[in-house]
Amino acid sequence: MKKAVVKKIVFIDTSVFINCALEQVEKQDLLVLEKIKKQLNADKMILVMPENIRMEILTVLRNGFGDLKKKIEVKINNLISEEIKKKKSKRSKIILKSLNKSKREIKGGIEKQYISTKKVVEEIFNNKNIYSIDLTDRLINLGLKRALLLRAPYTPLKTVWKTTFEKDQDCVAFESVLDSLEKIGKKFKNFEMIFCVDDSDYFENDKKEKLHEEIVNDLKSKCSKIQAFTSPLDMLDSEFKEEYTKEQREDYETLADSIRAEAGGLWTGFSESTSRSSLSNRGNDQISSLSFSTSTSSSRLEITGDTKYCLKCGNNIESSIKAEHLGYLLGQFPFDCPFCHKQYMIKI
Numbered sequence: 571m572k573k574a575v576v577k578k579i580v581f582i583d584t585s586v587f588i589n590c591a592l593e594q595v596e597k598q599d600l601l602v603l604e605k606i607k608k609q610l611n612a613d614k615m616i617l618v619m620p621e622n623i624r625m626e627i628l629t630v631l632r633n634g635f636g637d638l639k640k641k642i643e644v645k646i647n648n649l650i651s652e653e654i655k656k657k658k659s660k661r662s663k664i665i666l667k668s669l670n671k672s673k674r675e676i677k678g679g680i681e682k683q684y685i686s687t688k689k690v691v692e693e694i695f696n697n698k699n700i701y702s703i704d705l706t707d708r709l710i711n712l713g714l715k716r717a718l719l720l721r722a723p724y725t726p727l728k729t730v731w732k733t734t735f736e737k738d739q740d741c742v743a744f745e746s747v748l749d750s751l752e753k754i755g756k757k758f759k760n761f762e763m764i765f766c767v768d769d770s771d772y773f774e775n776d777k778k779e780k781l782h783e784e785i786v787n788d789l790k791s792k793c794s795k796i797q798a799f800t801s802p803l804d805m806l807d808s809e810f811k812e813e814y815t816k817e818q819r820e821d822y823e824t825l826a827d828s829i830r831a832e833a834g835g836l837w838t839g840f841s842e843s844t845s846r847s848s849l850s851n852r853g854n855d856q857i858s859s860l861s862f863s864t865s866t867s868s869s870r871l872e873i874t875g876d877t878k879y880c881l882k883c884g885n886n887i888e889s890s891i892k893a894e895h896l897g898y899l900l901g902q903f904p905f906d907c908p909f910c911h912k913q914y915m916i917k918i
């Protein structure tokens with residue numbers, strides 16, 4: 571007898587989605603979004619996408635990249651104005667030229683990364699197995715009521731959210747998913763619901779092990795099984811047979827932790843520490859394969875971001891290195907001395 575097919579309906583929260591998109595930017599090898607796309611294409615997964623989550627993801631991405639660009643521009647502009655204050659010399663002309671070049675390249679690089687990240691995200695949004703849920707007055711009402719009743723996953727006031735409007739997004743999203751299950755049930759007799767969320771408000775305690783009772787109670791009559799994962803890697807491995815090594819799981823956690831440590835910072839701009847910490851564990855092989863690298867690391871001498879003098883010509887290249895170092899998010903690690911063109915790799 572043929573076993574009845576159990577459809578896997580997945581909800582991925584904004585923060586998890588953004589972690590995966592950031593990981594994509596850094597060109598790590600986890601390829602979470604690609605693997606999600608693969609499962610969607612193979613009809614193994616249906617991704618429920620409430621409209622408010624879709625909008626939130628796009629807004630966070632746009633703000634994050636925009637803010638990062640601004641932050642880096644301000645820092646390089648500071649280096650430039652300090653250089654201008656110094657005595658005018660042939661040396662400072664060369665340094666200014668290299669600082670302006672770094673600024674142009676890094677800004678252009680961030681724009682490019684934004685466009686390619688948005689493209690991957692939109693490809694997922696447009697997949698045939700996305701179950702979109704339009705934001706309606708009714709769902710906003712249901713979400714608001716849920717938040718007023720302090721039912722999970724409502725956001726307690728202790729957190730960084732400042733307005734009621736922002737506070738209720740989790741409840742609106744959950745009510746949207748809940749509301750869609752009836753229709754999904756008509757389509758697929760047998761389905762299980764998988765939540766991929768790392769927001770502790772979805773769970774019974776801070777350990778994030780057990781989905782909150784209120785959430786389970788609302789769902790249990792509507793589907794055959796309910797599961798929750800905080801890491802998309804664990805979800806892909808356990809539910810979709812995509813294998814990840816322990817090291818890869820740790821890489822993802824490091825990234826997620828550093829974003830979490832910035833609390834609300836993510837929502838107005840990516841943390842600069844994000845990439846710094848997750849890249850710090852990489853070896854040279856990985857660095858040289860990054861998109862903006864123009865040469866292999868083997869021919870380049872490794873220096874740190876606070877190196878002062880060129881090891882070949884002895885010129886002070888401190889501010890040029892500092893400026894170029896800001897491009898770490900884009901993998902712009904190779905650095906050429908603006909005086910003698912000696913090639914270096916800037917260690918992160």
Ligand SMILES: [Zn+2]
Nearest residue numbers: 880883907910
């Ligand atoms: Zn030099």
